[in-house]
Amino acid sequence: xxxxxxxxxxxxxxxxxxxxxxxxxxxxxxxxxxxxxxxxxxxxxxxxxxxxxxxxxxxxxxxxxxxxxxxxxxxxxxxxxxxxxxxxxxxxxxxxxxxxxxxxxxxxxxxxxxxxxxxxxxxxxxxxxxxxxxxxxxxxxxxxxxxxxxxxxxxxxxxxxxxxxxxxxxxx
Ligand code: SF4
Numbered sequence: 001x002x003x004x005x006x007x008x009x010x011x012x013x014x015x016x017x018x019x020x021x022x023x024x025x026x027x028x029x030x031x032x033x034x035x036x037x038x039x040x041x042x043x044x045x046x047x048x049x050x051x052x053x054x055x056x057x058x059x060x061x062x063x064x065x066x067x068x069x070x071x072x073x074x075x076x077x078x079x080x081x082x083x084x085x086x087x088x089x090x091x092x093x094x095x096x097x098x099x100x101x102x103x104x105x106x107x108x109x110x111x112x113x114x115x116x117x118x119x120x121x122x123x124x125x126x127x128x129x130x131x132x133x134x135x136x137x138x139x140x141x142x143x144x145x146x147x148x149x150x151x152x153x154x155x156x157x158x159x160x161x162x163x164x165x166x167x168x169x170x171x172x
Pocket of ligand 1: 019021062090143
């Protein structure tokens with residue numbers, strides 16, 4: 001793996017999700033402070049950082065692709081990122097949103113759930129991130145675990161593919 005610059009840039013992007021996997025970052029506590037000295041966090045809305053189009057070394061992506069806007073957005077994230085890591089069941093498998101893939105009642109469900117469905121623009125099916133763009137690594141779980149996240153970041157920063165045979169922490 002080609003080494004990173006002095007202070008690698010990292011972004012955390014949210015798509016259709018409950019935010020639970022992003023909390024794995026915030027739950028790092030003191031390790032997050034240590035990490036922030038080694039990397040530059042550029043985009044992470046839950047932490048008040050809003051610069052989604054900044055080119056980064058590593059982009060973490062939470063959530064599934066459930067709207068046309070999200071499909072456009074993930075393409076931009078891919079273009080702006082050296083490594084893209086999907087985090088959590090929503091991003092790696094579609095998550096709960098993908099339950100609607102099991103039947104063909106998308107319009108019926110949307111109309112039953114939203115008071116003004118005419119304002120809602122959603123895809124008929126919800127998809128994992130890898131269905132639309134190349135994903136370099138995946139972290140599985142619902143939610144992911146903070147330690148597996150930290151192990152993945154450290155591996156990437158030290159130029160080692162983040163794969164652990166015994167735990168399957170991060171899959172290439
Ligand atoms: Fe939330 Fe689970 Fe999806 Fe993570 S994988 S965003 S915890 S629903």
